[in-house]
Structure formats: C-alpha cells, structure tokens
Amino acid sequence: MALFNYRNVGARGTGMTEARTLYDKIWDAHVVEQRDDGTALIYIDRHLVHEVTSPQAFEGLRLAGRPVRRPELTLAVPDHNVPTTARVDADGKRIPIADPESAQQLAALERNAPEFGIRYIDATAPEQGIVHVVGPEQGFTLPGLTLVCGDSHTAAHGALGALAFGIGTSEVEHVLATQTLLLKKSKSMEVRVEGDLGFGVSAKDVILAIIGRIGTAGGTGHVIEYRGTTFDAMSVEGRLTVSNMSIEAGARAGVFAPDEATFAYIKGRPMAPQGADWDKAVAYWKTLRTDDGARFDRTVHLDATQIAPNVTWGTSPEDVVPITGSVPDPDSFEDASKRAAARTALDYMGLSSGQRMQDVGVQHIFIGSCTNSRIEDLRAAAAILRGRHIAGGIKQALVVPGSGLVKRQAEAEGLDRIFVEAGFEWREPGCSACLGMNPDKVPAGESCASTSNRNFMGRQGPGARTHLVSPAMAAAAAVTGRLTDVRELATRD
Amino acid sequence: MEPVTQIDGRAYPFGVKNVDTDMIIAAEWLKTISRVGLGKGAFAALRADPANVFDDPAYAGSPILIAGDNFGCGSSREHAAWALADMGVKAVIAPSFSDIFSGNAFKNGILTVVLPQEQVYRLMEVARTDTIHIDLAEQMVTTPFQDRMPFDIDPFRKQCLMGGLDEVGLTMARGEAISGYEMRRMQAEPWLVPVAA
Incomplete structure (x- = not known):
C-alpha cells in the first residue's frame, strides 16, 4: 500500500491561464509532487548553513549514513558566534575563540562542511560575513529560486525575488538529505506602499512603519509581496532591509518582483550565471511578476509620504513611533494583553508614558546585523558622522560591516576613517550585538540605538534595552547621546 | 531509523x-552541537529530588515513560525529544x-500513546513491579x-514508525521523482547550479 496518493506536477487546479501572484509562480515551479492531504514536496534550490542550527542536522546524516544530496547547492559560513575583534594576529595566525562553546560550534561547521562536500567560507576569509549578506553578495541568491536557512531572517533574500524562509534543525537535515521540504502553501498578502520617501526616511523606517501598522502577528501564515512605487524606486539593498524584517511582521517570507535594478545588482557576482545562461536567466526572471487580476488573500496600503524616521519604544518590533512622537500610555491600547505587555515593556525599558522619544538617552550604538550592515547603510551613517564625534555619554559605538567585502569597500571609500575619527569601533563582520551569542553585548539596564531587527527583552544581552532605528538615525543618536531626529543633523543635497 | 513494532x-x-x-531539557543544553548525550541533562531539576524515578535503579534504562496530562508543553525545542531518545525511551504513554x-x-522515532487517565493510573501501578x-x-x-x-494513532505515523521511516527516509523514497524534477529544471534553468567560486 502506498503511503500517499501523489498527483503529477501540472495536473493541479492552478492552470497557466489563471492570473497568478509572484508567490504562486515560484511555488508552482517548485512542486516536485503534490499530495492529496494538501502538502507538497517542494524543491529547494539554495541552502545557507551557519554554525548554530546545523550541527545536529549533520550528525543526523552521519548516524544514518546519508550523504548531502546536492552539496553544490549549499553554502556554509559561520556568523552568529564569531567575535568581531581581530581574527588573525600580526603573523597572520588565527586567534582562537575564547568561549569554548562558541569555538566548538565553529569547529563543528569547519569539520562538517568538507566532510559532506559543502562549500565553506572560513571565518578568516575575505568573503566571510552574515549569511544573509553573503548570499546576495556572492550571487548565490537569485530570482525565482527557493532558498532556506536555519535562521528566521532568511526572509531577507526575498528582496531579489527568491522565495526564502527560515527552517528548524530537522528541516535543515531534510533539505541536506533530499533537497526538498514537505510544505503547505501559505496565504498571500500584498503590502503596497506608494509615494516618495521624505528627506531622512529610509527603507528601515518603511518596514518599521509596516510592522507598526500590522503588528508582529499581522503576516502570520502569509507570504508578503511588497509592491508599489516606493519599492520600485528603492535600491536592492533597501529592499533587503525590508524583506529581512518580514518575519518581524509574522510572515515567514517577503518577496519583491525582480526588476532592472535586481538584474543590475546580480550581474557579475561570483556565483551568478554568466554568458548565454545570464541572458536566458534574465528572460525567465522578467516573467516573475504578479499577473494583472491576481488575487491576494489580504492587502495593506501605506502612504510613503506619511512615514517619518521611526524608533521603537518597547520590547516588540511592533512598538513603533515616529521620532517626533512620545512613549505611549499603556492604557491607550484596546487589547488587554497589549496593555499588560506595554506596562511590562516600559518597566523593562525604564521609560514612562508621555516621555518624548527625543529625550531618551542612549549609551550604546550598534550599526550592523543582517538588516543594516551593507555598504549603503554604512554610507548613510558615515554621512551623518563626517566631521562629528560621538557624545560624551556614549560608552560604546560599534560599526560591524555585514561581510568582509562590505568592509573592504567601505575602507576603499574612506568610511572606516570617518567612523573611527567619530569615536566608533571598526569591527570584523558577523552577527555581533544583534543577539547575545558572541562577546558583543549591551550591559543590563543600558540603552542601545541599534540598526538590528529585534528589540526583545535580553536580545542584546541580559537586561539590555534596544531601540530599533535606521543607520542614519543610529549615527544621529551617537552624536547627541539620545534618540535624535536625523533630519536635524543631515544636510540636503 | 529503527522500525518500531513491539x-x-x-x-x-x-x-x-x-x-x-x-523541565525535560533546560536551556543551557541548547548550545550543544550534538543530539546525543542530552539524556544526561534530562529532567535535571526533578532529579535533584533523591526519590526521583529516573535515578531509581529499578527503572534504569526503561524503554517506556508513563507521564501526566499535557506532556511536552512549552517551547518547541527538539532537544526535548533528543534527550528522551538518548535516555533510551522509545514510547511515552x-x-x-x-x-x-x-x-x-x-x-525521532518515539511513539506517543494517548490513553484515558484511569488506564494511565493503572499502568503506573503495574510499572512499579x-x-x-x-x-x-x-x-x-x-x-x-x-x-x-487499545489506542489510536495516525495511520501515517504508524506506517512511518513501523517501517522505520523518518521523514527524511520517507522523502528519500521519492528519490526518483526528485531526480526527474531536477533533470527537467536543469534543462530549463541551467543556472540552477551556482557557478563554482
């Protein structure tokens, strides 16, 4: 007796004549087999692996004597545990990692990758960086592909038109062994933003505005497609910032239709298609657009001209207010559980309702993470810091490029000197102070203006207080020692 | 995975x-690189009580765990199942x-058996001797x-357990379909394999 009834690909109700969304098109192209119980075996084109969620998956393969089905579709790079201080000494020798558990997780990846034939970027290699920065940068991430990683911020890769989402350790093992996942299709959600962004307003402010509007569960069970003139005009790096935080809106994935900006971004990257393959690929990628008349299960509209530079006041990414606003009164929320959560958050953050956001002091600045550590992010921060210095109350200001290549580019442009002269520490690439897994942490009870993605309690270290902001806003806060409206410091071109 | 029959x-x-x-496995065990060896950390807080059943030599290495209502609630950590498997537990009732x-x-090949509370009490009694x-x-x-x-079980799970099929093994059994799909895709999209660095 067969375990399931399978139907042939293409024999499903969704015919080619029906208007389809971008998500429908990528999904349909990846159905290996459709099962009668509503799940489908979905082919996975790209798999990024880091040191934290992969060791047990590799061990599972070893115990079962199973190889990696398509090792060439997988790329491994350590990022979560790596310290951001120097990795080699004056003689070029590797400096050992002090924390024994971090060292062990790194050593495991370094051993597993070659054992299973997987391409591995070492912590000392110039290409090393945060997986979600490295993938697009290397041309590993391409439009129309499915891409997974044992990390929820995998959603970032949707910026290039890939269907990309985070998975758990058992699924990591499943993908390594079979290059597929058994999945149920999600609902679709259109997030449409129209209009020009105002002076001093960035992609980070747009995604914070979206999360503030729909909440951290707003996208649960959905794949978001970001559409509208604001996104059409946005750089690919800006789109990476937006799709990166889809998971903070509850959506496992967020996609952008690839366009000329996408193709220009990818062309010539080391792992991108070349020659005749390139032309063929671009011709296919141009078909990856939502058809006119295609239906979304839900639609949300935002007016870009109404978006200000944003900051978070609480311990959830949905706790968003414009920098010109104030800490809300917990009693102003309709939902009882939200009122309780807001009270707890204000207590944790050391804030009181009605306090102006611009009066909130910060002692730490973190510019980095898979959300905001690309060259445009560093340029935006450096533009504010040029000729200025961090305020006396700032105990530590870190700038952590997303990859070794971003770091080199920034150095070639002289950005490192601007940061260092301003009083910042110029570090080696990694996840750094986005999460408390490596030495970069914010001490308990102290506040950080951070370009990362999560302001959860304890995220940047036990008791640490996080305010999520854009890179330019983080730089502005560094200069004044408090949350600051970047528009007061920036100069219009 | 080993087939489960008796x-x-x-x-x-x-x-x-x-x-x-x-309670099954505390957070400090999440930084491990292994899914074996977690048995040592299983039920650590409960084992502080010298009268706990897990350290009673009469039950050492038991393949069955009889538990109470709502077993395994809370965080989704797969480490909990890994810890039980590492202890040698093959079924939880x-x-x-x-x-x-x-x-x-x-x-992880562990059978979960749901029985009415009275029958679970009865089994607790039998298990002592x-x-x-x-x-x-x-x-x-x-x-x-x-x-x-008698107990109920999802037919799909039953067949997977009896055949020793984990989800990975089950999908691997569809290897031909996957290969066929790969060949079709590779012809249409030769850029599917990234350029070698």
Missing part, C-alpha cells in the same frame, strides 16, 4: 502533569501531549495481568 520492558512511573520542555512535542517525538508491553501493529498496550488497552 516495545517491551519496564516503565518509569512518572505521571507528572504539565511537564514542559524546559500519557493522557495527552502537546502537538509540537508529539511531532518532534515522532520525527512489572513490565509493560506495547504492540504498535495491534495498537494495544498489555500487562502481565491481562490488561488490554
């Missing part, structure tokens, strides 16, 4: 209600389980005292 042996008469995954835990248990037998094919728990307790 499970026979002593059982831990545990029976505690609302045991969450933090309880009045109810958290969905996530029973899914994780299944993925005698062995318990689980027949997965017959879907029956029996004791040396002629107790016969």
Whole structure:
C-alpha cells in the first residue's frame, strides 16, 4: 500500500491561464509532487548553513549514513558566534575563540562542511560575513529560486525575488538529505506602499512603519509581496532591509518582483550565471511578476509620504513611533494583553508614558546585523558622522560591516576613517550585538540605538534595552547621546 | 531509523502533569552541537529530588515513560525529544501531549500513546513491579495481568514508525521523482547550479 496518493506536477487546479501572484509562480515551479492531504514536496534550490542550527542536522546524516544530496547547492559560513575583534594576529595566525562553546560550534561547521562536500567560507576569509549578506553578495541568491536557512531572517533574500524562509534543525537535515521540504502553501498578502520617501526616511523606517501598522502577528501564515512605487524606486539593498524584517511582521517570507535594478545588482557576482545562461536567466526572471487580476488573500496600503524616521519604544518590533512622537500610555491600547505587555515593556525599558522619544538617552550604538550592515547603510551613517564625534555619554559605538567585502569597500571609500575619527569601533563582520551569542553585548539596564531587527527583552544581552532605528538615525543618536531626529543633523543635497 | 513494532520492558512511573520542555531539557543544553548525550541533562531539576524515578535503579534504562496530562508543553525545542531518545525511551504513554512535542517525538522515532487517565493510573501501578508491553501493529498496550488497552494513532505515523521511516527516509523514497524534477529544471534553468567560486 502506498503511503500517499501523489498527483503529477501540472495536473493541479492552478492552470497557466489563471492570473497568478509572484508567490504562486515560484511555488508552482517548485512542486516536485503534490499530495492529496494538501502538502507538497517542494524543491529547494539554495541552502545557507551557519554554525548554530546545523550541527545536529549533520550528525543526523552521519548516524544514518546519508550523504548531502546536492552539496553544490549549499553554502556554509559561520556568523552568529564569531567575535568581531581581530581574527588573525600580526603573523597572520588565527586567534582562537575564547568561549569554548562558541569555538566548538565553529569547529563543528569547519569539520562538517568538507566532510559532506559543502562549500565553506572560513571565518578568516575575505568573503566571510552574515549569511544573509553573503548570499546576495556572492550571487548565490537569485530570482525565482527557493532558498532556506536555519535562521528566521532568511526572509531577507526575498528582496531579489527568491522565495526564502527560515527552517528548524530537522528541516535543515531534510533539505541536506533530499533537497526538498514537505510544505503547505501559505496565504498571500500584498503590502503596497506608494509615494516618495521624505528627506531622512529610509527603507528601515518603511518596514518599521509596516510592522507598526500590522503588528508582529499581522503576516502570520502569509507570504508578503511588497509592491508599489516606493519599492520600485528603492535600491536592492533597501529592499533587503525590508524583506529581512518580514518575519518581524509574522510572515515567514517577503518577496519583491525582480526588476532592472535586481538584474543590475546580480550581474557579475561570483556565483551568478554568466554568458548565454545570464541572458536566458534574465528572460525567465522578467516573467516573475504578479499577473494583472491576481488575487491576494489580504492587502495593506501605506502612504510613503506619511512615514517619518521611526524608533521603537518597547520590547516588540511592533512598538513603533515616529521620532517626533512620545512613549505611549499603556492604557491607550484596546487589547488587554497589549496593555499588560506595554506596562511590562516600559518597566523593562525604564521609560514612562508621555516621555518624548527625543529625550531618551542612549549609551550604546550598534550599526550592523543582517538588516543594516551593507555598504549603503554604512554610507548613510558615515554621512551623518563626517566631521562629528560621538557624545560624551556614549560608552560604546560599534560599526560591524555585514561581510568582509562590505568592509573592504567601505575602507576603499574612506568610511572606516570617518567612523573611527567619530569615536566608533571598526569591527570584523558577523552577527555581533544583534543577539547575545558572541562577546558583543549591551550591559543590563543600558540603552542601545541599534540598526538590528529585534528589540526583545535580553536580545542584546541580559537586561539590555534596544531601540530599533535606521543607520542614519543610529549615527544621529551617537552624536547627541539620545534618540535624535536625523533630519536635524543631515544636510540636503 | 529503527522500525518500531513491539516495545517491551519496564516503565518509569512518572505521571507528572504539565511537564514542559524546559523541565525535560533546560536551556543551557541548547548550545550543544550534538543530539546525543542530552539524556544526561534530562529532567535535571526533578532529579535533584533523591526519590526521583529516573535515578531509581529499578527503572534504569526503561524503554517506556508513563507521564501526566499535557506532556511536552512549552517551547518547541527538539532537544526535548533528543534527550528522551538518548535516555533510551522509545514510547511515552500519557493522557495527552502537546502537538509540537508529539511531532518532534515522532520525527525521532518515539511513539506517543494517548490513553484515558484511569488506564494511565493503572499502568503506573503495574510499572512499579512489572513490565509493560506495547504492540504498535495491534495498537494495544498489555500487562502481565491481562490488561488490554487499545489506542489510536495516525495511520501515517504508524506506517512511518513501523517501517522505520523518518521523514527524511520517507522523502528519500521519492528519490526518483526528485531526480526527474531536477533533470527537467536543469534543462530549463541551467543556472540552477551556482557557478563554482
């Protein structure tokens, strides 16, 4: 007796004549087999692996004597545990990692990758960086592909038109062994933003505005497609910032239709298609657009001209207010559980309702993470810091490029000197102070203006207080020692 | 994974209600690189009590755990199932389980058996002195005292467990379909394989 009834690909109700969304098109192209119980075996084109969620998956393969089905579709790079201080000494020798558990997780990846034939970027290699920065940068991430990683911020890769989402350790093992996942299709959600962004307003402010509007569960069970003139005009790096935080809106994935900006971004990257393959690929990628008349299960509209530079006041990414606003009164929320959560958050953050956001002091600045550590992010921060210095109350200001290549580019442009002269520490690439897994942490009870993605309690270290902001806003806060409206410091071109 | 058909042996008469995954395995074990060896950390807080069943030599190495209502609630950590497997537990019997835990248990070849509370009490009593037998094919728990307790199980999970098929193994059995798909895709999209660095 067969375990399931399978139907042939293409024999499903969704015919080619029906208007389809971008998500429908990528999904349909990846159905290996459709099962009668509503799940489908979905082919996975790209798999990024880091040191934290992969060791047990590799061990599972070893115990079962199973190889990696398509090792060439997988790329491994350590990022979560790596310290951001120097990795080699004056003689070029590797400096050992002090924390024994971090060292062990790194050593495991370094051993597993070659054992299973997987391409591995070492912590000392110039290409090393945060997986979600490295993938697009290397041309590993391409439009129309499915891409997974044992990390929820995998959603970032949707910026290039890939269907990309985070998975758990058992699924990591499943993908390594079979290059597929058994999945149920999600609902679709259109997030449409129209209009020009105002002076001093960035992609980070747009995604914070979206999360503030729909909440951290707003996208649960959905794949978001970001559409509208604001996104059409946005750089690919800006789109990476937006799709990166889809998971903070509850959506496992967020996609952008690839366009000329996408193709220009990818062309010539080391792992991108070349020659005749390139032309063929671009011709296919141009078909990856939502058809006119295609239906979304839900639609949300935002007016870009109404978006200000944003900051978070609480311990959830949905706790968003414009920098010109104030800490809300917990009693102003309709939902009882939200009122309780807001009270707890204000207590944790050391804030009181009605306090102006611009009066909130910060002692730490973190510019980095898979959300905001690309060259445009560093340029935006450096533009504010040029000729200025961090305020006396700032105990530590870190700038952590997303990859070794971003770091080199920034150095070639002289950005490192601007940061260092301003009083910042110029570090080696990694996840750094986005999460408390490596030495970069914010001490308990102290506040950080951070370009990362999560302001959860304890995220940047036990008791640490996080305010999520854009890179330019983080730089502005560094200069004044408090949350600051970047528009007061920036100069219009 | 090893096929599961008959499970026979002593059982831990545990029976505690609302045991969450933090109690099964604490957060400090999440930085491990292995899914074996977690048995050492299993139920660590409960084992501070010298009278705990897990360190009682009478039950050492038991393949069955008899638990209380809502076993495995809380965090989704797969480490909880890994810890039980590492202890040698092959089946957990309880009045109810958290969905996530029973899914994780299944993925790791552990059978979760749901029985009414009175029957679970009865098994707790038997377990103190005698062995318990689980027949997965017959879907029956029996004791040396002629107790016969039928149980339900999802047919898909039953076949996977009896065939020793984990989800990975099951998908691997569709290898031909995957290969066929790969060939079609490769012809249409030769850029599917990234350019070698």
